[in-house]
Amino acid sequence: MARALADGTRSAAQIHALRERATTIRRHIVEMLAEAGSGHPGGSLSAVEIVTALFFGGVLRYDPARPDWPDRDRFILSKGHGVPVLYAALAEAGFFPVAELRTLRKINSRLQGHPALGTAPGIEASTGALGQGLSIGLGMALAARMDRRDYRVFVLLGDGECQEGQVWEAALAIGFQRPANLVAIVDYNKYQLDGAVASILDLHPLAAKWRAMRWQVQEIDGHDLRQVLHALEWAAGVGAPACIIAHTVKGKGVSFMEGENAYHGVAPTEEELAKALAELNGALARAELSIEREAAEDQEAGR
Amino acid sequence: MKGLYPGLTFGKATRDAYGEALRELGQEHPEIVVLDADLAKSTKSAYFGEEFPDRFLNVGIQEANMVGMAGGLASCGKVPFISSFACFVILKGFDQLRMAVAYPHLNVKVAGSHGGISPGEDGASQQSVEDVALACSLPGFVVCVPSDEHQMRAAVKAAYRHYGPVYLRLGRPKAPLIYTAEPSDFQFGRAVRLRDGGDATVVANGLMVGAALVASEQLRAEGMGVRVLDMATVKPLDEEELRRAAEETGGIVVAEEHLLHGGLGARVAQAVGSLCPVPMEFVGLDDTYAESGDPEALFRKYGLTADHVVAALRRVLSRRTWGASQANSLSI
Numbered sequence: 001m002a003r004a005l006a007d008g009t010r011s012a013a014q015i016h017a018l019r020e021r022a023t024t025i026r027r028h029i030v031e032m033l034a035e036a037g038s039g040h041p042g043g044s045l046s047a048v049e050i051v052t053a054l055f056f057g058g059v060l061r062y063d064p065a066r067p068d069w070p071d072r073d074r075f076i077l078s079k080g081h082g083v084p085v086l087y088a089a090l091a092e093a094g095f096f097p098v099a100e101l102r103t104l105r106k107i108n109s110r111l112q113g114h115p116a117l118g119t120a121p122g123i124e125a126s127t128g129a130l131g132q133g134l135s136i137g138l139g140m141a142l143a144a145r146m147d148r149r150d151y152r153v154f155v156l157l158g159d160g161e162c163q164e165g166q167v168w169e170a171a172l173a174i175g176f177q178r179p180a181n182l183v184a185i186v187d188y189n190k191y192q193l194d195g196a197v198a199s200i201l202d203l204h205p206l207a208a209k210w211r212a213m214r215w216q217v218q219e220i221d222g223h224d225l226r227q228v229l230h231a232l233e234w235a236a237g238v239g240a241p242a243c244i245i246a247h248t249v250k251g252k253g254v255s256f257m258e259g260e261n262a263y264h265g266v267a268p269t270e271e272e273l274a275k276a277l278a279e280l281n282g283a284l285a286r287a288e289l290s291i292e293r294e295a296a297e298d299q300e301a302g303r
Numbered sequence: 304m305k306g307l308y309p310g311l312t313f314g315k316a317t318r319d320a321y322g323e324a325l326r327e328l329g330q331e332h333p334e335i336v337v338l339d340a341d342l343a344k345s346t347k348s349a350y351f352g353e354e355f356p357d358r359f360l361n362v363g364i365q366e367a368n369m370v371g372m373a374g375g376l377a378s379c380g381k382v383p384f385i386s387s388f389a390c391f392v393i394l395k396g397f398d399q400l401r402m403a404v405a406y407p408h409l410n411v412k413v414a415g416s417h418g419g420i421s422p423g424e425d426g427a428s429q430q431s432v433e434d435v436a437l438a439c440s441l442p443g444f445v446v447c448v449p450s451d452e453h454q455m456r457a458a459v460k461a462a463y464r465h466y467g468p469v470y471l472r473l474g475r476p477k478a479p480l481i482y483t484a485e486p487s488d489f490q491f492g493r494a495v496r497l498r499d500g501g502d503a504t505v506v507a508n509g510l511m512v513g514a515a516l517v518a519s520e521q522l523r524a525e526g527m528g529v530r531v532l533d534m535a536t537v538k539p540l541d542e543e544e545l546r547r548a549a550e551e552t553g554g555i556v557v558a559e560e561h562l563l564h565g566g567l568g569a570r571v572a573q574a575v576g577s578l579c580p581v582p583m584e585f586v587g588l589d590d591t592y593a594e595s596g597d598p599e600a601l602f603r604k605y606g607l608t609a610d611h612v613v614a615a616l617r618r619v620l621s622r623r624t625w626g627a628s629q630a631n632s633l634s635i
Contacts (some may be wrong), residue, residue, distance in 0.1 A: 070380070117378065117407035124378065126407045129398050135368045136403055139375020139383075146336070146358070146381070166399070169368035 078133020322347025389415025436565025
C-alpha cells in the first residue's frame with residue numbers, strides 16, 4: 001500500500017469516508033467490549049481518529065496479506081489497554097476477519113486483552129505494562145537505519161502513561177539519537193484510571209517537556225481528522241523525532257461515556273450498548289448530510 | 304581468589320571471554336548488534352564496539368530503555384546482545400525483560416556481568432545474588448552460568464545459535480580453568496561430568512565448579528568418589544544427568560554463587576524431588592547480602608569454599624538411607 005499525498009490536502013469526500021470509518025471503528029469497539037464483558041472503552045474511543053488516520057488516511061504503509069513484510073511501517077500501541085481500537089482498525093484493514101472481534105478476551109482467541117506480539121497479525125509489540133512502547137520503537141527505528149530501510153515507526157502513548165520514567169528515558173535517547181523515522185503521538189484525554197491526570201500527577205507543560213528532549217512538537221485536536229492528517233504529514237517531513245500531542249476526549253463519540261472516567265475500564269452493558277449504537281448510527285446519518293455541504297465548500301475553495 | 308582453588312590454574316575472567324567471543328561472532332554475523340548501558344569497559348562489550356562501531360550502541364545509563372530497544376531491534380531481525388552489570392540489567396530491566404523479550408519470545412541475549420559476590424570491594428549494591436532466580440522465572444529464557452573462559456566462549460556462540468532469549472552470567476575476577484580448550488560439544492541443557500564417583504554428587508556452576516573439583520579431590524584422598532557435574536545451564540536443566548546422579552550416587556550437593564532461594568539449588572531440588580528423591584544439601588548465600596571486601600575473604604566468610612562443599616557432602620552422606628556402609632567407613 002502506497003503512502004498518501006504529502007501535501008496534506010484531502011477532499012471532503014475523503015474526509016467523509018474517514019469519518020465513516022471512524023464511526024464504524026467506534027461501533028466495533030463498543031460491540032466487542034460489550035461481548036467481552038470487560039476492557040477499556042474510554043481510552044479506546046479517544047484514540048479513534050488518530051488510529052483511523054494512520055490506517056486509512058494513507059499514512060501507514062502496510063499490506064494485510066503480508067503482516068511480516070520487512071518494509072512495512074510499524075505502529076506500536078504503547079497504551080496497550082486501548083487495544084480494541086487497534087483490533088477494530090486491523091480487522092477493517094483486512095488483517096483478520098471482522099467477525100473475529102467478537103472473540104476479544106476469550107480463551108483460545110488471538111485477540112488478547114492487551115496487545116501481544118505473535119498473536120493477531122498486525123500487532124507489532126507486546127504492551128500493557130505502561131511506558132515501554134517508545135523504547136521498542138527506538139529499537140525498530142535504529143534497525144531501519146542500520147538496514148537502510150525507509151519504514152517508519154509510530155508510537156501511540158497515553159497521557160497517564162507519560163508519568164512512567166521509561167517514557168522519558170526513551171524520549172531523551174530518541175532526542176539524542178535523532179531517528180527521523182519515528183513519530184510519537186500522545187492521546188491526551190486528560191484522565192487515567194484513578195481520576196484526572198492533572199490531579200494525580202500533572203504533565204503540564206507537556207509540549208515543553210518533549211521540546212526540552214529535543215523533539216519537534218505539534219499540538220492538535222485529536223478528533224479533527226484534518227488536523228490529525230496534517231500533523232502526521234508534518235511529522236513525516238520534519239526530519240527529526242516528532243511528537244504530536246493530540247488533545248482528545250475520553251469516551252469520545254458515546255455521549256454517556258465522554259469525559260466520564262467510570263468507563264476507563266468498564267465495558268458497556270447490553271442496554272448501554274444499544275444506546276451507544278443508536279448514537280453512532282445517528283452520527284453516521286449526520287455525516288451523510290454534511291458531505292454535500294462540505295463538497296460544495298470544496299468546490300468553492302477550488303479543492 | 305587463588306587461595307581457594309589449590310591445584311587449579313587460572314585463566315581469564317569469563318567477562319573477558321564474553322567480549323572476545325562477541326568480537327569473533329561479529330565478524331561472521333552482521334545481524335549481531337551489541338548494546339551496553341555505560342559499562343562497556345567493565346562488561347567487555349567494548350571489544351565488540353571497537354571492532355564494529357556501527358553495530359554497537361552505548362545507550363547511556365538506561366537499563367530499562369536498553370532492554371526495550373533490544374526488543375524492537377530483535378523484532379526487526381537483529382540479534383541484540385545487551386550487557387550491563389547483572390544486578391542492573393536483570394533487576395532494573397525486569398519488567399522490560401518480561402514485556403519486550405520473554406512474553407513475545409524475542410531473540411535477545413542478555414549478559415549480566417559482575418555476577419555473584421566476587422566483584423568484592425564495591426559492596427553488595429554492585430554484587431548480584433538474585434539475578435539467576437529472576438532470569439529463571441521468565442518463561443522461555445535459557446539461563447547459563449559458565450564456569451571458565453573456555454566454556455563462556457562456547458556459551459556465547461551457543462547463545463547466538465539458539466533462537467530465543469538467553470541470559471548469560473559473566474564473572475568479574477579471573478576464573479580457575481576447568482577446561483583446557485573451548486569445548487566443541489557445548490550445549491545448553493547439557494551438564495558436563497567432570498569427575499565420576501559413586502558416593503555423592505556435587506552439582507555446581509560458575510566459580511563454584513572449581514570449589515567442587517577441589518572438594519572432590521579432598522574426599523578422594525579419604526577414599527570417597529564424588530561425582531562433579533558442571534551444570535552451567537540452570538534452565539533448562541540436564542534432568543537425565545540429574546536422575547543418573549541421584550540413582551547412582553544417592554546424595555546431591557548443589558553449590559552456587561547466588562542466594563539459595565530460586566537459583567540452581569532450588570531448581571535442582573525441584574527436579575530431583577520429582578525424578579528420584581535423595582538427600583540434598585546446598586552451598587550458597589543463605590538469605591543475606593554480602594559486603595565489601597576481598598573476594599577470597601568474602602567467599603570464606605559467606606560459605607562459598609571447597610571446605611563448605613566438603614562439609615555439605617558429609618551432611619548428605621550422614622542422611623543417606625542406602626549405601627550407608629560406604630558412608631560409615633568415612634568417619635563422618
